Amino acid sequence: MPRLLADITPLKESPAFRRLWIGNGLSSIGTQLTVVAVSLEVYELTGSTLSVGMLGLAALIPLVIAGLYGGAIVDTHDRRKVALTSSTVLWLVTVCIALQAWLGLGNVGILYGLIAIQSAAAGVNGSARSAIVPRLVRPELLPSANALSMIVMGLGTTIGPLLAGILVANIGYGWTYTVDVLTFTASLWALFKLPPLPPLPRAGGVQRAGFKSVLEGFAFLGTRKNVRMTFLVDMCAMVFALPRALLPAIGAVWLGGGEQTAGILLASIAAGSFLGALFSGPLGSVRRQGLAVVWSITLWGAAIAALGGAVLAGGNTNDGGTSPWIVGAVAALVVAGVADTISSVFRSTILQSATPDHLRGRLQGIFVVVVTGGPRLGDVFSGSVGQWRGEGWAAVIGGALCIGAVWALAFWQRGFLRYDARHPEP
Numbered sequence: 001m002p003r004l005l006a007d008i009t010p011l012k013e014s015p016a017f018r019r020l021w022i023g024n025g026l027s028s029i030g031t032q033l034t035v036v037a038v039s040l041e042v043y044e045l046t047g048s049t050l051s052v053g054m055l056g057l058a059a060l061i062p063l064v065i066a067g068l069y070g071g072a073i074v075d076t077h078d079r080r081k082v083a084l085t086s087s088t089v090l091w092l093v094t095v096c097i098a099l100q101a102w103l104g105l106g107n108v109g110i111l112y113g114l115i116a117i118q119s120a121a122a123g124v125n126g127s128a129r130s131a132i133v134p135r136l137v138r139p140e141l142l143p144s145a146n147a148l149s150m151i152v153m154g155l156g157t158t159i160g161p162l163l164a165g166i167l168v169a170n171i172g173y174g175w176t177y178t179v180d181v182l183t184f185t186a187s188l189w190a191l192f193k194l195p196p197l198p199p200l201p202r203a204g205g206v207q208r209a210g211f212k213s214v215l216e217g218f219a220f221l222g223t224r225k226n227v228r229m230t231f232l233v234d235m236c237a238m239v240f241a242l243p244r245a246l247l248p249a250i251g252a253v254w255l256g257g258g259e260q261t262a263g264i265l266l267a268s269i270a271a272g273s274f275l276g277a278l279f280s281g282p283l284g285s286v287r288r289q290g291l292a293v294v295w296s297i298t299l300w301g302a303a304i305a306a307l308g309g310a311v312l313a314g315g316n317t318n319d320g321g322t323s324p325w326i327v328g329a330v331a332a333l334v335v336a337g338v339a340d341t342i343s344s345v346f347r348s349t350i351l352q353s354a355t356p357d358h359l360r361g362r363l364q365g366i367f368v369v370v371v372t373g374g375p376r377l378g379d380v381f382s383g384s385v386g387q388w389r390g391e392g393w394a395a396v397i398g399g400a401l402c403i404g405a406v407w408a409l410a411f412w413q414r415g416f417l418r419y420d421a422r423h424p425e426p
Contacts, residue, residue: 006151006280007144010137016194017136017145021152023190024129028156029163030183034094036164036266037176038111041101043248045108049391053245053383056376058112059119063376070124071365074131079197083128087191089121091184098177119376127365134352135197143283146348150277150341158270165263226290227354227363229416230347231370233406237297237343238374241304241402243333245383246391255314255323268330272337280345289346290419296342297406303336305399311392350419 011018039052046052074082097114100107137145167176243250244266251261286292307329314325355363378398385394410417 006147006278007141008148010141010145010148013138013141014136017133019190019193020129020132020136021148023187024149025152025156026183026190027187028153029160030094030180032156032160032266032270033164033167034097034177034180036161036263037168037173038097038115039244039248040164040168040262041173042108042111045106048387049245049249050383050387051108052248053379053381053386055112055115056245056379056383058116060376062116062120063123065123066120067123067127067365068362069365071127071131071362073124074127074365075359075362076199078199079128079132079135080191080194083125083132083194084188084191086121086125086128087184087188090118090125091181091188093118093121094177094180094184098174098181101173101177123365126371127367130348130352130367132194132197139353142352143345143349144280146345146352147277147280147283147341150273150280150344153270153273153277155274156270158267158274161263161266161270163263164266165260169260224354225413226416226419227351229290229409229413230293230350231366232409233293233297234343234347234370235374236402236405236409237300237340238371238378239381240378240405241301241395241398242375242378243304243307243382243395243398244375245379246386246394249386249391250311250329255311255326255329261322261326264326265329265333268333269337269340272334272339273341274337275334276338276341277345280341283342283345286346287420288418289350290416293343293346293350294406294410294417296339296346298403299339300336300343301399301402301406303332303339303399304402305396306332307336308392308395308397308399311395 011021039055042055043049043052070082070086093114097111097118100110100114133145133149134142163179164176167179247262247265250265255261310325310328310332313328314323351363351367382394382398385397388394389397
């Protein structure tokens with residue numbers, strides 16, 4: 001059993017990483033709670049899956065701009081200060097989301113605007129936090145550190161959606177968002193306690209942040225096939241097979257249970273992620289990490305297609321009851337969560353190991369755009385297909401497209417399948 005459990009050596013060796021890990025765990029609960037609650041609030045105000053999906057479009061452009069430029073800022077400034085400043089902006093936006101709920105504004109446009117600002121700040125913040133980790137732990141411990149990060153993320157995304165469904169149904173949106181305000185305060189404290197993390201000395205000095213600096217990151221990515229593949233395969237999974245925008249309607253119309261079912265389904269993905277990270281001990285010995293990424297994304301696509309099958313089998317619950325097929329839907333999403341953890345651990349490790357420190361901020365900026373922007377595009381894709389063909393068929397179609405796309409990329413870049421962690425080639 002100890003060999004199966006996650007390696008906690010990074011927590012023992014690095015007090016700074018331990019504080020960051022705890023802060024990320026607390027803030028993850030509140031952040032996921034708000035993500036789910038905003039989706040539920042938009043669906044309650046509009047009754048439209050497409051409107052829920054449009055949350056992703058509202059966040060996409062700010063995320064792309066801030067994520068890319070934010071990566072350049074991370075490479076040229078103290079990473080602790082960048083993370084602390086952007087986290088403060090995120091905290092203030094969360095306060096505003098809570099205020100609109102307390103005031104009962106009921107304005108979808110305001111929610112879209114706040115999500116856009118939140119997305120911009122998250123683009124900078126994600127780049128900084130990810131680029132910080134390789135400075136806090138030894139290189140050989142990066143897979144373990146990434147798996148530990150997935151544990152707190154999985155725990156947060158399990159508890160957050162469950163709380164969102166329960167709190168929204170029982171005490172309303174105002175209190176739900178206020179919980180996020182409180183948990184994010186703990187994350188600010190953890191960042192404040194980190195040591196200074198200025199750019200490392202390098203030949204030619206530290207480059208100034210700017211358009212030229214951003215282009216340097218893209219130039220590196222354009223010539224490094226293995227690093228580039230970590231972005232492309234993740235886009236396959238997130239654009240085609242992310243079911244987030246489908247879940248409010250699945251709970252309200254197909255499986256029954258409304259907000260609480262939507263929360264349970266989202267929590268099922270997170271529970272799978274948590275279990276995958278908790279029993280991640282064997283992942284540290286995997287050398288063919290590219291091959292592992294491709295197979296884990298294949299499993300993700302199959303699980304999302306299985307979710308669609310459960311929804312179609314359950315039928316429409318117009319009688320107000322709950323379909324027994326919710327069990328199958330939950331099981332499919334738990335498997336999807338396990339697959340997502342395996343993919344995330346290895347994609348992050350490949351990126352961190354194969355990228356020089358002076359470029360990590362910019363590459364993490366592009367990474368944030370992909371891992372956060374991909375789901376936003378996925379919300380638009382699944383919301384549109386769900387509105388056109390129904391939520392069950394949207395999941396089936398998306399899962400099949402995901403599998404086809406990832407294997408097409410794998411055959412196009414076969415060197416990724418041979419990637420060896422002992423010799424990290426970008």
